[in-house]
Amino acid sequence: MYDYGECHVCGKQMKERRVKQDLWVKGKLILIEGVPAGVCPQCGERVVKADVGLRIAALIEDSRQLRKVRTIRVPVIRFAREIA
Numbered sequence: 566m567y568d569y570g571e572c573h574v575c576g577k578q579m580k581e582r583r584v585k586q587d588l589w590v591k592g593k594l595i596l597i598e599g600v601p602a603g604v605c606p607q608c609g610e611r612v613v614k615a616d617v618g619l620r621i622a623a624l625i626e627d628s629r630q631l632r633k634v635r636t637i638r639v640p641v642i643r644f645a646r647e648i649a
């Protein structure tokens with residue numbers, strides 16, 4: 566298993582987990598499941614290895630991939646202006 570080292574925020578040892586990575590691509594929100602990442606058990610900070618980052622970039626570059634995916638609906642909530 567890859568050693569993600571210590572969390573750069575709080576110093577705890579990172580643990581490898583499979584996570585959902587969300588990212589915006591050309592105005593569309595894309596969710597990638599099963600991404601191996603280092604997750605901090607204390608503060609929740611996440612890091613991905615450089616090669617995983619490159620794989621993600623390659624996945625979203627490949628438009629054939631995007632045509633065969635399933636789509637989910639997500640609720641959108643606007644943060645109240647008077648609180649901000």
Ligand SMILES: [Zn+2]
Pocket residue numbers: 572573574575576577605606607608609610
């Ligand atoms: Zn942490």
